[in-house]
Amino acid sequence: MKFNQKSLALMxxxxxxxxxxxxGGFYLRFEGNIPQEYFLTYYHTAWAGTLIYLFVFSVFGLYNRLWQYASINELISIFFxxxxxxxxxxLVIYFLAPxxxxxxxxxxxWLITTFLIGGSRFIGRILQDTVFSVQLPGIPKRVLILGAGDAGALAVRELKNSNYKEGYPIGIIDDAPExxxxKLMGIPVLGTRKDITRVVKSHNVEEIIIAMPSAPGDVIRDMTELCEKSGAVIKIMPGIYNYFSGQVDTLKIRQVEIEDLLGRDQVNLDIEEVAGYLAGETVLVTGAGGSIGSELCRQICRFKPEKLILVGRGENSIFDIEQExxxxxxxINVVTEILDVKDREKVELVFRRLKPGVVFHAAAHKHVPLMERNPEEALKNNIVGTNNVAEISDLTKVKTFVLISTDKAINPTSIMGATKRVAEMIIQSLDWHSQTRFVAVRFGNVLGSRGSVIPTFKKQIAKGGPVTVTHPEMVRFFMTIPEAAQLVVQAGAMAQxxxxxxxxxxxxxKIVDLARDLIRLSGLEVDVDIKIEYTGIRPGEKLYEELLTAEEGTTSTRHQRIFVAKPNAIDVLEIESLVQLVRERGSYLTREEIVEALGHVVRGFQQLPGKKKVENMSVSAR
Known part of the structure; x- marks a missing residue:
């Protein structure tokens, strides 16, 4: 091994x-009166004994460790x-010495050497945890930690490793009676959650760290509300799925985000199964510049594809994800293609030239109100565009085709939802006679996607309000973008x-609950600093979304977070007629013709009436 100056000094x-x-061993054995013959034995063997020790210590890695972070593993290494x-x-002395x-x-x-070598290595850590841990007046914030588990210990260690520049832990709160x-790492447990306000007041706490990354969202919400009453600044240890998805580099303490209050569980991927169809493969993602498409690209790169093809219509968004x-x-060999999925000839040229083996089709128009005002664009992009990519995938012998669908495709009341349901039917009908495995993955809203409620609410809060909600009873399903992308990748591996x-x-x-949470997390008070106003349900919107029709039902899969809907009857001729109608007349279709045409394919499709006002538009959010 190579020795630097620090290693040589240690040697x-x-x-x-x-x-x-x-x-010392001789001195203690003979109580200070060491016989002359043993002096001679030591004199003749000291050099050999020293070299043996140094060699063994180097073999056990005692010269290539960061001892300021020494733990039980380093102590075991010293012992051996x-x-x-x-x-x-x-043994050497037994055979060579007089x-x-x-x-x-x-x-x-053996005893004295263990004590001296161990002490020399741990003295820095001991001083850091004792002498140097004395709080410097006026510098560190006084911090209270919620959770006396592994995450709580990690939070204490983070603060200690920063020499308390980020805060000094004065105590811990935990509900466990035992x-x-x-004390945890020298920090006392001062009570349960009901004691938070008392402890904050009596110990002059300035900041609270919630160190419970595996706790469900309702528990985090309760804790957050209790902490808000205390007046202290609230921070949190991130959920573990953020760490594995690459959203954070380390488990750093940060501000509480809306995702923490949802408490979504970590996604467990079957790494071997996923790698089996992505590793070494040419993978193409449409809509690669969008929220879901770009995250799919990040997740796919984890499995080392031979080539990743980024397809999108907007050059700026494709440029951003390409550079990232x-x-x-x-x-990873990253290839970019600027194209519109409605352009069948260009799609076919790209597929025949680059020969993708796996396709994730995320390109779609998704915003319900916009598609209600531009229904012909929803048909052209979501139906004809999907049909183009799917049929050419079949022609070019793509192995697996995964369509990104939506819960709005179930019992649709919007143009967008109906077109996504048709897209599902297109890939199911193609699967009947194709060598390509065509599947769809259906899920609800993702937090933080462009145009979704969270970014909109944040902008409204930044402007001082009001925060606008369509209806007090409006509810939606939510998941994080990395969570959705990881499950989509896993579903592709399960495709038959x-x-x-x-x-x-x-x-x-409830959407209004999200609005309230975001206002509070911004350090503001609902109806005092920021008002919530109800604007009425927009055209095409439902109060709640579904993930299944009554006829579908589900069966479980080998992954606990993924289910399979039972297929409905599909009229292939009606689908082909609709696709042909859009190809021929496209932008010239009237709204009435569009609704009628979709109704022939999507049974039960019915447009909801226009915007419904909520009485007293500035009604209190409480």
Missing amino acids: LIDSVLVNLAAF AVTVGTSSVV MRYPNTVAVLL KQKL LRSDCPN GGEIFILDMGKPV
């Missing part, structure tokens, strides 16, 4: 310590290194052909 110190230990080193020295060490001296040598009045992937995944996979969306969330 010099160890040389002194092992010789000091040998002398000293044991092997002492045994080796005793007279061997007394057994008591050998034992004392942890009360105990080239920087973060330099070993023809399935509509349903992602577990958890519990529906």
Whole structure:
């Protein structure tokens, strides 16, 4: 191994310590009256014993560790290194020296060496945790930590490692009775959640860290509301799925976000199964510049495809994700194609030239109100565009085709929802005679996607309000973007052909509750600093969304978060007629013709009436 200056200094110190230990062993054994013959034995063997110890210590890695972060693993390494080193020295002396060490001296040598070597390595850590941990007046914030588990210990360690520049932990709150009045890394447990306000007041706490990354969203919400009453700044340890998805580099303490209050569970991917169809493959993603499409690209790169093709219509968004992937995944061959999926000839040229083996079709018009005002564009993009990409995937022998669908395709009341249901039918009908495995993945809203409620609410709060909600009873299913993308990738690995996979969306969330939470997380008070106003349900919107029709039902899969909908009857001739109608007349179709044509294909499709006002538009959000 190569030795730097620090390693050489440690070796010099160890040389002194092992010789000091040998002398100490003799001194203690003979109570200070060491016989002359043992002096001679030590004199003739000291150099050999020192070299043996240094060699063994280097083999056990005692010269290539960061000892300021030493833990039990380093202590175990020291124990074994000293044991092997002492045994080796005793054997050498037994065979080479004029007279061997007394057994008591050998034992004392081992004990003293362990103490001295261990002490030299841990002295920095001990000083850091004791002498240097004294709070400097006026510098660190006084911090209270919620959770006396692994995450709580990690939070304490983060603060200690920063020399308390980010805050000084004065105590911990935990509901477990068995942890009360105990200490975690020297920090006392001061009570349960009902004691938060009292502890904050009595200890002058300025900041609270919620260290419960695996707690459900309702628990985090309760904790947040309790902390808000105390007046302290609230921070949180991020959920573990954020760490594995690459959203954060380390488990750093940060501000509480709306995702924390939802408490979505970590996604467990079957790595071998996913790698089996993506590793070494040419993968194409349409809509690669969008929220879901770009996250799909990030997740796909984890499995080292041979080539990743980014397809999109907007050059700026494709440029952004291309630059990100080239920087973060330099070993992935990233190819970009600017094209519109409605352009069948260009789609076919790209597929025949690049020969993708797996296709994720995320390109779509998704905004309900916009598509109500521009219904012909929804038909052209979501139906004809999907038909183009799917048929050419069949012609070019793509192995797996995954359509990104939506819960709005179920019992649709909007143009957008109906067109996405037709898209599902298109890929299911193609699957009947194709060698390509065609599947769809259906899920609800994703937090933070462009045009969704969260970014809209944040902008409204930044402007001072009001925050606008369509209806007090409006509810939606939500999941995070990385969570959705990971489950889509997993579903593709499970594809046999023809399935509509349903992602577990958890519990529906009231939109007005999201608005309230965001206002509070911004440090403001609902109806005092920021008003909530109800604007009425927009055309095509429902109060709640569904993930299944009554006829579909579901069956489970080998993944606990993914289900399969039972297929409905599909009229292939009606689908073909609709696609042909859009190809021929497209932009010239009237709204009445569009609704009628969709109604022939999507049974039960019925447009909701126009905007419904809510009485007293500035009604209190409480």
